[in-house]
Amino acid sequence: MSSKAFASKGDLAEKKVSFDRLSEHAYAYTAEGDPNTGVVIGDNSVMVIDAQATPVMAQDVIRHIRTVTDKPVEHVVLTHYHAVRVLGASGYGAREVIASRDTYDLIAERGEADMKSEIERFPRLFRAVESIPGLTWPTVVFEKRLTLWLGKLQVEVMQLGRGHTKGDTIVWLPKERVLFSGDLVEYGATPYTGDAYLSDWPATLDALEALNPAALVPGRGAALATPEQVREGLNGTRAFVQEMFEHVKRGVEAGQDLRTIYRGAYDALQPKFGHWVIFDHCLPFDVTRAYDEATNHRDPRIWTAERDQAMWETLER
Numbered sequence: 098m099s100s101k102a103f104a105s106k107g108d109l110a111e112k113k114v115s116f117d118r119l120s121e122h123a124y125a126y127t128a129e130g131d132p133n134t135g136v137v138i139g140d141n142s143v144m145v146i147d148a149q150a151t152p153v154m155a156q157d158v159i160r161h162i163r164t165v166t167d168k169p170v171e172h173v174v175l176t177h178y179h180a181v182r183v184l185g186a187s188g189y190g191a192r193e194v195i196a197s198r199d200t201y202d203l204i205a206e207r208g209e210a211d212m213k214s215e216i217e218r219f220p221r222l223f224r225a226v227e228s229i230p231g232l233t234w235p236t237v238v239f240e241k242r243l244t245l246w247l248g249k250l251q252v253e254v255m256q257l258g259r260g261h262t263k264g265d266t267i268v269w270l271p272k273e274r275v276l277f278s279g280d281l282v283e284y285g286a287t288p289y290t291g292d293a294y295l296s297d298w299p300a301t302l303d304a305l306e307a308l309n310p311a312a313l314v315p316g317r318g319a320a321l322a323t324p325e326q327v328r329e330g331l332n333g334t335r336a337f338v339q340e341m342f343e344h345v346k347r348g349v350e351a352g353q354d355l356r357t358i359y360r361g362a363y364d365a366l367q368p369k370f371g372h373w374v375i376f377d378h379c380l381p382f383d384v385t386r387a388y389d390e391a392t393n394h395r396d397p398r399i400w401t402a403e404r405d406q407a408m409w410e411t412l413e414r
């Protein structure tokens with residue numbers, strides 16, 4: 098018997114949505130720690146950054162967009178491949194779905210397994226799951242950097258390094274200095290590192306910080322509307338990633354097994370980070386990936402619904 102409900106299975110309370118304007122062209126659709134969607138309103142069209150989990154859930158984003166503009170949504174950018182952010186993409190009727198080459202490769206390699214795994218992990222976050230038409234395939238695949246002009250508005254779509262996944266992509270409005278980070282940065286929400294490159298993540302955060310953002314839309318949590326809040330979001334994410342990985346590496350060096358390391362990491366990190374949403378959900382996945390990276394798995398292993406359950410039984414029973 099597990100002592101805790103698996104992943105976010107016990108999390109059934111609906112969250113309150115906020116739709117905040119961060120600059121002349123940038124908006125954030127956030128929901129108290131549920132996955133965020135960024136919105137950029139150009140001269141003639143709208144860009145959406147991360148799609149939500151289902152086409153039905155995308156309709157709520159569109160409803161909020163329609164309170165400020167009637168321009169069509171022409172671009173959807175996927176910050177990475179995770180199902181809870183990409184499977185609603187068809188709901189926007191966009192002309193293009195944009196992703197990095199590395200994200201495209203991950204969708205091809207593990208998108209199907211990830212969809213099944215994530216639907217089990219987050220039943221509440223896949224409202225009207227039957228409306229998902231299948232995997233989301235990008236129509237534009239870029240390497241490193243893509244510049245788009247939404248009329249006179251310059252939008253940079255960039256891959257600045259690995260962290261949350263191999264394909265992490267950010268969207269940057271250079272003139273307004275607004276950054277959409279995807280899950281590379283979280284705020285008041287626990288970073289999920291089950292598919293991460295933990296050795297690389299801090300340097301990627303440094304690259305984000307070097308842009309000197311005035312505002313930032315994290316993957317989860319409230320929009321960060323000032324440079325001070327941006328710093329807080331970056332520092333909090335960096336602290337969690339580094340402290341969790343350091344703890345696991347010390348355990349590996351001491352010859353401890355995964356379960357012992359997990360229990361120690363939980364006790365060490367809970368006082369500082371346990372109030373962040375999805376802490377209990379993420380930590381078993383996070384420590385498992387950290388253990389793999391600290392031992393002999395340079396690349397994250399594929400999570401399947403079956404592997405999720407087996408891991409949870411090992412660490413939480």
Ligand SMILES: [Zn+2]
Nearest residue numbers: 177179261280
């Ligand atoms: Zn993610």
